[in-house]
Amino acid sequence: QVQLVESGGGLVQAGGSLRVSCTASVNTFSYTMGWFRQAPGKEREFVSTINWSGGIIAYADSVKGRFTISRDSAKNTVSLQMDSLKPEDTAVYYCAARRWGQDMGAAGDVDYWGQGTQVTVSA
Numbered sequence: 001q002v003q004l005v006e007s008g009g010g011l012v013q014a015g016g017s018l019r020v021s022c023t024a025s026v027n028t029f030s031y032t033m034g035w036f037r038q039a040p041g042k043e044r045e046f047v048s049t050i051n052w053s054g055g056i057i058a059y060a061d062s063v064k065g066r067f068t069i070s071r072d073s074a075k076n077t078v079s080l081q082m083d084s085l086k087p088e089d090t091a092v093y094y095c096a097a098r099r100w101g102q103d104m105g106a107a108g109d110v111d112y113w114g115q116g117t118q119v120t121v122s123a
Contacts, residue, residue: 002026004095004114011120017083022095024076032098033071033078037091044107052101085121092116
């Protein structure tokens with residue numbers, strides 16, 4: 001069983017920056033890794049994914065140009081640098097993983113979830 005443990009997050013003012021990271025309990029070299037988020041009363045939504053090599057990266061339109069995903073396969077970690085944060089970015093951010101390098105563009109594609117970390121952006 002793969003365990004994903006997030007760290008980071010917190011409270012920041014609009015326009016500020018935060019970084020969330022996720023460490024996996026197994027070698028995730030062949031996994032697609034990424035982040036989803038869920039705001040109160042809303043469905044969990046795709047934020048960003050990165051493939052095994054880091055050569056294929058996708059972002060939701062709402063975060064493109066402000067968020068940057070990266071991974072360190074040697075350390076089994078994936079991180080999300082969030083800049084120019086907006087109040088509408090407030091949500092619980094979940095680390096996600098899918099086996100065998102498959103696409104992971106929707107919550108239903110995810111094989112493993114982290115427990116989530118809260119990101120709150122004040123106006």
